[in-house]
Amino acid sequence: MSGLRERILAYAREKYGTEAEYLWSRDPDSAVLRCGINDKWYAIAMRVDGKSLGLEKGVVYPIINVKCSPLMTGSLLAMKGILPAYHMQKEQWVTVLLDGSVDEEQVRGLIDMSYEIVSHTGSGKRMRTEPREWLIPAAPAMYDVEKDFCRDGTILWKQTANMIVGDTVYMYMAAPVSAVMYRCEATEVNIQYNYDDGSYRIRKAMKLKLMHRLAQGDMPLSEMKKLGVSAVRGARGVPNTLLHRLRQLEKGI
Template structure:
């Protein structure tokens, strides 16, 4: 279960994670512990950009899938979710501190849109630009003196500038939460005071609108299928023993994008869904690759679920090299997965 959206508010403290029972390996933090006397284990994986939960059934030797299915109302599944949520609350209480305004915005933009912020002005190191994959601005985060917004005091406050519909640019400014755009076109942009009692959901909704107005596409719909040959590398063992592995980078895979690992014959099926957590890495000595990437396992699939035969209606007759997937293919894949989960 991907709960990366929680990183928009939480800042994890490494020392506290260690005390909680996490182990770190190359920037990936992992935690595993039994869930009470339920006979299953909670596995948590934390990276800079992702936070995922899985419940593992040691008797079955596989993940307990009903945990990730909200429509499963069985008593045992409900008990597992309740126990897992209790651990997550402990994790928040014991291992995190409240992120400041800028950190919350940056974390949310990264998790929601795959955005890596930029600090383009040396004179203003605290200013962060938010850009769509097409390199269009949809946000600007600025620490500014309160007085530039007409507020009393000498404090520095966090402001988020967003694009907005003309009627909102006129109607929203109230001198408390919303203001005419500071340092930007006041006909099309709006300033939001983050250091206030404004709920995060309010600025997140406006940031979504700004992303759309800037022409941003849903990056989470962007995915790749990449072949893996079990004759040359036991990737099953690699992904079962480690939360992430390093892989030859295909094309223009971006950080945060989905990577489906397709196992060649005799499997001839997609066996894993992963997420790229680091890209454009230098290859290790001796490897014939221009670039490498680190991928983290999101979930594993049964061998007979996402077979080549089931992918053929979408033009798959062989998977010999990595390719970008269209939204309809991803929807087909995820539809098969959802149907399987509902049946099991």
């Protein structure tokens, strides 16, 4: 991962509360940035062979796709380091090289533009009301989740995605546990929260109610990989294969 890419993902996290989502086990380096207002993608960071971009074959380029107004596409494509969208609709998206061809401040501006467009997309439509399932990471070395759950069965947790009340949240405990350990239900969301210790920041929180505990050996990372999840770096949806197995485990199957 290039230094510029790291800084751009950090910018999105700090300004919009967006945690990069790594959705594809076959392409673990590709990261999606999702608008918390309506759950839509506003950027996709990838590494792509130059051949697919009309550039030098065999050279891998760090890129980010951002959304833009169709009226601006032509003007943007005239700029150095901005190319027709890779794997996206080319009238409304462009690909931006993250190899230094485009100034970092300009990349941030394009991220802002994309977020602004996406955040207003479908704003007059009905927001999601049907619950969905999420998988979120937790670091045992940083926080004693079990202690809080034992206190009253609930926990206040950083919210980085468009959760609604009633969503199911599976909590993956990172190393040294490396396993899914808890199934929770979101009982409160979008709680305004102001915490910043210089290395960790929370702007929005959710309350999770513990619904079921799994044994450490029920769903370890080794088993998750077989079911399509090789890493949990941020809040992400639960693949149907993994969800089906988790439900079986809860039933004792």
